[in-house]
Amino acid sequence: MKLMRLIFIGFALSCFTTAAFAQSENNIQNTTTYKAEVFGSAASGSNTPFWMVSNRYGVVPLDANNGYLNAAVFHNQKFGKGFYWEAGLDLIGAMPRNRNIFIQQAFAEIGYKSMLLKIGSKEDYNSLWDRNLSSGDLVQSANARPIPEIKISMPQFTIIPGTKGWMQVKGDFAVGRSFDTDYLKDFTGMYTGKEQIYIKNVLWHHKSIFIQIKDTRNNFPLSATIGVQHFAQWGGTSTDPKIGVQPHSLKDFIRVVCGSKGGDDATISDQVNVLGSHYGSYDFKLSFTKKDWALHAYHQHYFNDKSGMIFNNGTDGLYGIQIDLPKLPWLRKIVTEYVLTRDQTGPMHFIDFDHNKYSGIGGGNDDYYNNLEYLTGLSYFNRGIGSPLIVSPEYNDGKLGFTNNRIKDWHIGAEGDISTQVSYRVLFTVMNGWGTSYQPFRNKKDGTSCLVDISYTHPHLTGWTFTGSVAADTGTMVGKGIGFSFSVAKRGILKVWK
Numbered sequence: 001m002k003l004m005r006l007i008f009i010g011f012a013l014s015c016f017t018t019a020a021f022a023q024s025e026n027n028i029q030n031t032t033t034y035k036a037e038v039f040g041s042a043a044s045g046s047n048t049p050f051w052m053v054s055n056r057y058g059v060v061p062l063d064a065n066n067g068y069l070n071a072a073v074f075h076n077q078k079f080g081k082g083f084y085w086e087a088g089l090d091l092i093g094a095m096p097r098n099r100n101i102f103i104q105q106a107f108a109e110i111g112y113k114s115m116l117l118k119i120g121s122k123e124d125y126n127s128l129w130d131r132n133l134s135s136g137d138l139v140q141s142a143n144a145r146p147i148p149e150i151k152i153s154m155p156q157f158t159i160i161p162g163t164k165g166w167m168q169v170k171g172d173f174a175v176g177r178s179f180d181t182d183y184l185k186d187f188t189g190m191y192t193g194k195e196q197i198y199i200k201n202v203l204w205h206h207k208s209i210f211i212q213i214k215d216t217r218n219n220f221p222l223s224a225t226i227g228v229q230h231f232a233q234w235g236g237t238s239t240d241p242k243i244g245v246q247p248h249s250l251k252d253f254i255r256v257v258c259g260s261k262g263g264d265d266a267t268i269s270d271q272v273n274v275l276g277s278h279y280g281s282y283d284f285k286l287s288f289t290k291k292d293w294a295l296h297a298y299h300q301h302y303f304n305d306k307s308g309m310i311f312n313n314g315t316d317g318l319y320g321i322q323i324d325l326p327k328l329p330w331l332r333k334i335v336t337e338y339v340l341t342r343d344q345t346g347p348m349h350f351i352d353f354d355h356n357k358y359s360g361i362g363g364g365n366d367d368y369y370n371n372l373e374y375l376t377g378l379s380y381f382n383r384g385i386g387s388p389l390i391v392s393p394e395y396n397d398g399k400l401g402f403t404n405n406r407i408k409d410w411h412i413g414a415e416g417d418i419s420t421q422v423s424y425r426v427l428f429t430v431m432n433g434w435g436t437s438y439q440p441f442r443n444k445k446d447g448t449s450c451l452v453d454i455s456y457t458h459p460h461l462t463g464w465t466f467t468g469s470v471a472a473d474t475g476t477m478v479g480k481g482i483g484f485s486f487s488v489a490k491r492g493i494l495k496v497w498k
Helices: 002-014 181-188 250-258 268-272
Strands: 031-043 067-079 083-095 101-112 115-121 149-159 167-177 203-213 222-234 277-289 294-303 317-324 333-340 408-417 422-435 440-456 464-475 481-496
Touching (some): 203 250, 222 250
Antiparallel strands (some): 101 115, 149 167, 167 203, 203 222, 222 277, 317 333, 408 422, 422 440
16 A cells, blocks of 8 residues: 555654653653552443443453452653653453453653653553543544554654744554453353454554644644554464464565565465555544633544545544533533444445446445454454444454444533532443444444543542442443442552652
């Protein structure tokens, strides 16, 4: 794919910008901090309600009546001129679960000015959409556990020299590996149908670049952002010995980065199309920001292949509006979104056809998040890496892949403060699903899912947060049920370094 080559070149050029950036507000310089949390939930159905599970980095188990203990320590320190480093270790003990104790985050980072090199698994959030209120980024949301990876990035928008502060850039480039083989073996053992062949120890690659046009002096209220994201699965070893080890050489990695066809050692499908399984999006955001309010309108156009890259999949994607009201405590922010994935460049796919007789590129049945070789699809530990609205394979009772990727959903989220110590968050989603193009549902599935979070911080208990939640699902999409949860979290500083 020529476009993928341009994306890579554009990101490489962006890495030469040298302007400094402000680090995340959550990172307190030259400190060692800790986090401890206890969580428990109960539900009337067999599953924990949808929004109590989704967009939680895969921490909350899907099975109802669960709980977890979480303990983490992080370090952040500057050194030299413009250098800094960070490290973290985050452990979770949860039940019921495939493995009750696991490492959620384990990473080390070293940065210089705008550039950052990371090794390990970390709960990064790269999307332009609101972390707490959005239904989720279609390519990489906060829905699944973080994949261990090596990543070089420019995590914050950084001024491009020579633009007088009007143009900024951010992006990343990473390669990682899945460690969910034992889980997949147990999961597929539940399936009573034909034995499922899948690829274990999958390698991952993702990259992104975002360009923002904004007056950094805040004299002009209008700003615009455009970006491209690319995700790919490749390598690994098939559980079918006749297929075996998939191509994973340096040359193959370059093919994956550039979206090129596989070599002679690749499967027939990868020789005809591209090596590996690829996903991506074009992201657009327009913002109007004033002192007392801000309005953001955005669109994410999703693609699985070339037909989607050239917009042959119609209006598929995410559409959203966000309103920020910082001067209105009881309603600080509200988000409304519409997600549509029904077109998929038509219901059928034709690799070979008479181009003289039939117009078009021959695509169709893009089958979002699925792939014929990588049957686990865009998931990690069977939790979808993209939008949770395309319901994760974890719901499938042992069958791999996404069984419902043709959806039309409406979503709304809001947050605010009831008092100086009490805050809330509300999510409500209307879901509609038609299955996949090749395996449609006999009857359309639908339903609603909602969540209400109430958080309390005591003025004399520094660092303590108490959160109670109630969530409910209706209809046939993810089942019916109501659930309650309660968590107690403590965050604080272990040591300040001078």
